[in-house]
Each structure stands twice: as C-alpha cells, then as structure tokens.
Amino acid sequence: MSNGTMFGYEFHGLVREPETDNMMTAASSDSSCVFDLLIVGGGVNGTGIARDAAGRGASVLLVEQDDLASYTSSASTKLIHGGLRYLEYYEFRLVREALIERDRLLAIAPHIMWPLRFVLPHSEGMRPVWMLKLGLFLYDHLAPGMKLPKSRELDLTKHSAGKPLQDRYKKGFVYSDGWVQDSRLVVLNAMDAAARGAEIRTRQRLISARRVDGMWEAEIRDMLHDAVTTVRARAIVNAAGPWVARLLSDQLAVPNSKSVRLVKGSHIVVPQIFDGPQCYIFQNPDKRIVFAIPYEQRFTLIGTTDVAWNEEPGLVEISPQEVSYLCESVNRYFNKSIKPSDAVWSYAGLRPLYDDAAANASAVTRDYVLDLDTTGGAPLLSIFGGKITTFRKLAEHALEKLAPVLPAVAGHSWTADAALPGGDLGSGGFEAALRRFRDAAPFLPLQLAWRLMRSYGMRAYDIVGNAKELADLGEDLGQGMTTAEVDYLVENEWAKAPEDVLWRRSKIGLHMTEKERQKVTDYIHQKLG
Structure with a gap:
C-alpha cells in the first residue's frame, strides 16, 4: 500500500532517456557556459521559481535527483486552501496569503484545479x-x-x-x-519554465558546488548514465525540500543556523x-x-x-x-x-x-523562510518550509530577495494571472472546453475525453493530434491510456519510468489491473530502450 509498492507491484526501475529529447535533457559539460540561476530541487517550489525566473529573462538550470514531484509535492492532500486550522495558531498572514493564492491558482490552472x-x-x-x-x-x-x-x-x-x-x-x-492535481501542477510549472528557456534535467543530482571567482561551480551527476558534468552559475537556489539542510552541509559546505x-x-x-x-x-x-x-x-x-x-x-x-x-x-x-x-x-x-x-508536530508553522547567503560573493538562497498553495507567491518572494544581488531576476512579477500550460480554457470554463473538445474529437468515449481535458486542458489536443478514430491513438494499454498519451508524457513531460506515468502524471494506476500496469511498463521500456 505504500508509495513505493502499489498493489504488490514494485515501481522503481529507471530507464534510459531518449537522446533526441533536447528540450528536456540538454546538458553542457563546458564549464564556460554560465547560468544565471541553478535551482536544486524539482518540487513545486523549485519549478515555480524556475518558471518565474525564466519568464523574467534569466537563464535557468533546474536539476532534480529523481522525477519531478517525486517526494513531498506528490504526497499532499491535494488541497489548494488557506488552512482553516492554522488560524488556531494565529497564522493570520499565512492564511490570508494562501486564500489570495487559492483564487489566483484556480484561475490560472482550471483544468487541474477546481x-x-x-x-x-x-x-x-x-x-x-x-x-x-x-x-x-x-x-x-x-x-x-x-x-x-x-x-x-x-x-x-x-x-x-x-x-x-x-x-x-x-x-x-x-x-x-x-x-489540485499536485504532481501535474509541478510538471506544468516545469513545462512553462522550459518553454521560456529554462533547462530542466531530471534524474540528475548535484554532487558538489563551490564558489570560484564570484560564481558557483557545480558538479552534476546524470543518474541514468552515470556521467558527471560541470556547470557554472551566478546564484544557486536550494529548493531541495527534505534535503535542504543536508544540501547545505554536504554538497555546498555552507554553515547554517536554520533547520527543517x-x-x-x-x-x-x-x-x-x-x-x-x-x-x-x-x-x-x-x-x-x-x-x-x-x-x-x-x-x-x-x-x-x-x-x-x-x-x-x-x-x-x-x-x-x-x-x-x-x-x-x-x-x-x-x-x-x-x-x-x-x-x-x-x-x-x-x-x-x-x-x-513547536512542541507538537501539528503546531509547526506551515509558513516559509527564505535564507540568503552571500558569503564569498556568489548568492545562495535556501527555502525552508512552505506549502503547495503558496508556491507561486514564495517564488515571487524568492526572486525579490535575490534581485539586489542577481539583476537577471529583477524584472516585474508576472505569474499572478498567466495561465499554466493547458489552462487557457476559453469562455465558459471547463465544461464548455470539454464540449468543444468532444466536438473536435467525437470518437473519444466521454470518460476518456473528460480525463484528458482534466489532466491536460488544451494540451489534450496535442495528444489527439490529427486522429480521426480511436485506433489512431495507438494501442489501448488499459483504462483508456493509449500509446499516444504515453508518447506525449515521455516527449513533453519528462516521464522516464512507469511510476512517472501511472502514479504522478496520472493516477491511472489506481484503476488498472496488474496486467494493464505491466503493459504500460513494457511499452515505456520498449520506447526508451
């Protein structure tokens, strides 16, 4: 029953990424290539900061040791909320900010939030x-x-x-x-960041980084190919979530008085x-x-x-x-x-x-703290705490804190009303968008059309493409998951392993039999070699 064992089937095998996937896996071994911002951590805070910074014109590299949303960001209660019970602990500022963000997020991603x-x-x-x-x-x-x-x-x-x-x-x-579909929220932020020029590298781990001549020089290990590359960055954002303190001490060797x-x-x-x-x-x-x-x-x-x-x-x-x-x-x-x-x-x-x-785990603040270290010249911003509802505002605050020492992120905030990928549903909201989608693809069963629109919004049209009948979407691997949909996830959403598709990009694994989940697994292995 765990997040590592679903229905008795183990999902932990990684597979080789496609070598043609330049947008998602482009890497440079040339240390003369300098990024404005190196972000460590592919959860909601890391991808939210990457999106905002890339939209301001900064050059961004984000590295994540596993899949996007592998840990905290896929294990939430899936709520976009102010946090009613936080009022008991007098967290009025946090609740107010979260309530404002709740309405904003519902507006910019109405396909994955409601x-x-x-x-x-x-x-x-x-x-x-x-x-x-x-x-x-x-x-x-x-x-x-x-x-x-x-x-x-x-x-x-x-x-x-x-x-x-x-x-x-x-x-x-x-x-x-x-x-909110929490894992999809993370992926959509990463997609928008990539569309604005950021490089998103999953299954790549920061091994070490040190300040050299006013910049960060970082070694990054590709966990799939066991290859190490070196990059340089003007600043680092430590958005490693549960690993934030360990990253400071082990990979960055930076003293720190705060803890998680x-x-x-x-x-x-x-x-x-x-x-x-x-x-x-x-x-x-x-x-x-x-x-x-x-x-x-x-x-x-x-x-x-x-x-x-x-x-x-x-x-x-x-x-x-x-x-x-x-x-x-x-x-x-x-x-x-x-x-x-x-x-x-x-x-x-x-x-x-x-x-x-706080003495009680339930009473620990859900607010966030941003710690900026400029010792040695190159800035390092560490993210402590936070909650999924306030990720967008956290990203704004993070870049505001960095702006005085990193001019590349000093542009105006822009994400409050900018739709996430697929979220531009048009007039009439989700139901009207679903009707238009069904008119465009009348061969889709209602349940499948609904799931595609709920998961991908307007990007569902990219999955259907020029298909004229259901068979044009390839083999049905089970519960309406076609090979065309898996192809889309691999080619556009950094899916590289069965659990990425079955349990994070979707929850289709919950509906499938073990045999159907195995078919998805086999197809992904076949596609990625």
Whole structure:
C-alpha cells in the first residue's frame, strides 16, 4: 500500500532517456557556459521559481535527483486552501496569503484545479460552536474579494450532507476550498519554465558546488548514465525540500543556523464510502483534523497524519498505526465503517517544515523562510518550509530577495494571472472546453475525453493530434491510456519510468489491473530502450 509498492507491484526501475529529447535533457559539460540561476530541487517550489525566473529573462538550470514531484509535492492532500486550522495558531498572514493564492491558482490552472465544498460537523466535547463560527468568519473575510461561496451553518438532520453521518451529529458548517492535481501542477510549472528557456534535467543530482571567482561551480551527476558534468552559475537556489539542510552541509559546505523539521503525512484510499461531491473535515480528540474527499470517481481519499520523522529523508511508507488512526478517525463520524484492509492504495511523504521549536508536530508553522547567503560573493538562497498553495507567491518572494544581488531576476512579477500550460480554457470554463473538445474529437468515449481535458486542458489536443478514430491513438494499454498519451508524457513531460506515468502524471494506476500496469511498463521500456 505504500508509495513505493502499489498493489504488490514494485515501481522503481529507471530507464534510459531518449537522446533526441533536447528540450528536456540538454546538458553542457563546458564549464564556460554560465547560468544565471541553478535551482536544486524539482518540487513545486523549485519549478515555480524556475518558471518565474525564466519568464523574467534569466537563464535557468533546474536539476532534480529523481522525477519531478517525486517526494513531498506528490504526497499532499491535494488541497489548494488557506488552512482553516492554522488560524488556531494565529497564522493570520499565512492564511490570508494562501486564500489570495487559492483564487489566483484556480484561475490560472482550471483544468487541474477546481473548487470544493467542505462539511465540518460539530462534535461535542471538541471545539465549541462559537470557535468554529469565529474561525469560519475569519476564513471568509481575511482576504478581500474572494470568489468562492462563503461558509454557512447546516442542519445535518435535514441536509443531504448529513446522510452519511452518524445520528449524533446534528449541526455542522460548510465552507469552500480548492482541489489540485499536485504532481501535474509541478510538471506544468516545469513545462512553462522550459518553454521560456529554462533547462530542466531530471534524474540528475548535484554532487558538489563551490564558489570560484564570484560564481558557483557545480558538479552534476546524470543518474541514468552515470556521467558527471560541470556547470557554472551566478546564484544557486536550494529548493531541495527534505534535503535542504543536508544540501547545505554536504554538497555546498555552507554553515547554517536554520533547520527543517520533517513531519510524515500519510493518506489512504478506500472504495467510495459516501455519495455526493462534498468533502468532509473531521475533528479528532487529539485536536488534529482529517479530511475525507471524493477521489478518482470511485474512491475516497482519507488523510493526513502528522508524525515526527527523525530519520534520513527519502521515500517513506505509511505505518500500520497510521492506517488504524485514519480508519478510526472517519469511523467516529460515518455510518459506514472502514477497516485497514479496505485500503486499496496509500501514499506518504515528508513535509519539510521550518523548525520553529513547536512542541507538537501539528503546531509547526506551515509558513516559509527564505535564507540568503552571500558569503564569498556568489548568492545562495535556501527555502525552508512552505506549502503547495503558496508556491507561486514564495517564488515571487524568492526572486525579490535575490534581485539586489542577481539583476537577471529583477524584472516585474508576472505569474499572478498567466495561465499554466493547458489552462487557457476559453469562455465558459471547463465544461464548455470539454464540449468543444468532444466536438473536435467525437470518437473519444466521454470518460476518456473528460480525463484528458482534466489532466491536460488544451494540451489534450496535442495528444489527439490529427486522429480521426480511436485506433489512431495507438494501442489501448488499459483504462483508456493509449500509446499516444504515453508518447506525449515521455516527449513533453519528462516521464522516464512507469511510476512517472501511472502514479504522478496520472493516477491511472489506481484503476488498472496488474496486467494493464505491466503493459504500460513494457511499452515505456520498449520506447526508451
């Protein structure tokens, strides 16, 4: 059930990248080639900074040791939200910024993001009604001009949202937030950065970097070919997430007084346990909250946990105790009980939170800290903390901090209303765009057309190309995943291994049989040699 083992099938084999893929893998062994910015880390913060900087005219190289969004950025609860519970810790600035960003992101990527309504039942003995009302009032009014519907009270004995809940829950509230396909958000930022001139190199790891004559000289290892190249950069951004502190000490040999606090968050996916489009947010006796969210049409996503992690960063798995905790959390509320064996998939990730010395892992700030080091001349900016909702604003703040010492990024901010690739859906929003897409490709089954538009937006037309019938898209590898779609992911989205396609660029692996997943694996191996 882990993020490393899906349905008993191991997905960790890397494969050779196509040598003709110049946009995605172009590399220089000539140390005379100088980049304005070397970004280490291909999560949402790293790719967001790469996109913004490239759009300002800077020359950018981003390196990621594995696949884009391999770790933290693909292990979120998939929410674009202000963070209602952060109000308890007086994180008003963070919540306000996140609420503003929520509306902006929903506008620039409406294909991979959409609004949701969350039902919050009142539970006796936990947060009192007055506290919930005050929190929701603040949530509705902290940021000006919010577009999503405001919160309101619900009579759960009469409202349809109360039907899945146990009879003891009489009163509740409903409020708005947003959903995001988190891995796709990372990939789209990388695609836009590349379109604006950035070089994106996946499966390439920074081995070491040192300041030489006012610049950074960095050695980068290609993990697929075991080859080392040397590049020079005027500045480095350390966006290594869980590895941010280790990168400073081990690869860069730079002293640092700040640290990250690693917190493991885990989720389970079970067959659908309630009807309707609404989500639920449940309070637990330990003051934590757990979400239950409709997922992939036929499932319910439940999470997350907050477990302090004191070991080395890397791939992590959900523990049996966490599975039990999540089951118990929802069983306090729903009529339909679940047990650990109901989980058909699980995933876990490490959140690299800025260490603010909070005693409780749940209370650690989700805000970010940007640390600029100019010792020795060449700037080094390290990113501590952050959350997926605020990545775009974090990128702006990062470049503002760098601008005085790196003129190449001193241009105006531009990303607030610039659509991410595929997000220019046109008039009428997603539903109208889907109708136009179906008119253009009437041979596509409705479910396939919907999935392509939800995943790729207007880039879905690139996958369909000049096809006149379904067979023109190549072999159906299972659940509507055609060879044409896999080709697109390999050639345009840095997909180099089965898990890149099955579990990050899509969640099609959740719907496939083991035999179908093997067909996708075989095709990728065949395509990439």
